[in-house]
Amino acid sequence: MALRLEDKKALVAEVNEVAASALSAIAAEYRGMTVAEMTELRAKARSEGVYMRVVKNTLAKRAVDGTEFECLSDSLKGPIILAFSKEDPGAAARVVKDFAKECEALVTQAVAIGGDVYPASDIDRLAKLPTLD
Template sequence: MDRAAKQELVTTLHDVFKDTGVIVVAHYAGMTVAQMTDFRKRMKEAGGTVKVAKNTLAVLALKETNSEGISKLFKGQTVIAYSSDPMVAARIAVKYSRENEKLVILGGAMGSNILDSASVKALADLPSLDELRAKLIGLLNAPATKIARTIKEPRAKLARVIQAQASKGEAA
């Protein structure tokens, strides 16, 4: 890789580290090409990206970003997974690491918050934005449903009483 290509990679990674929602750093030693391709494919389908870069270039790209604290994670064979949605990169990386023990989550960053591996796993287990929206809508609809049931209930009770009296009258 020539100097211009390295500079371009550092600039690109710097922009990524500056603008992404979450960055996950992992070791991938021992993974086959097919496994790495599968990991990249899953991440891309979910809206994230997987990048393998030289550690020195990644550390240079981290300078003057909110995520600068994760530079100590770049030792050995590291892979970077990132996405603008804070849940995607963490969820896919953790799920894949549970299926393939060769992908080891080291940590990451979410904005200026530095995450260890346990924090990345906890982030991956949180419900997605769509799930949270569905729960919120359910909570908002519940009172309206209860009000409608409460208003309708006295009439239903009255109808049952009348029906019971009518049944008694027919039986007698």
């Protein structure tokens, strides 16, 4: 279903607000995931305090513009899901990494923290960060 201009502006503002206060972000390709798998991934993300959203790439680029995750813009190609850690820097990485073990269709594209973008292989390093507890 196509979004109206007002809906697109609201979506960009919502993602921008989350990105502005997030500690880290993961961009992952979800091509080939079933609806049940996507629902399960979103439930796990919610339980870990991770904001996860599928956003059209052009809108995602606008949403991260002006935040420390602007560095992700070049990685936003194909069907991408954005995951932002709001409380624990490694939470999004752990959710995506753990779920990717079960679902091969979920492939990490980029990892961002502190205004720097890292290759997908660095998701392990971010996931191993100790929690704040």
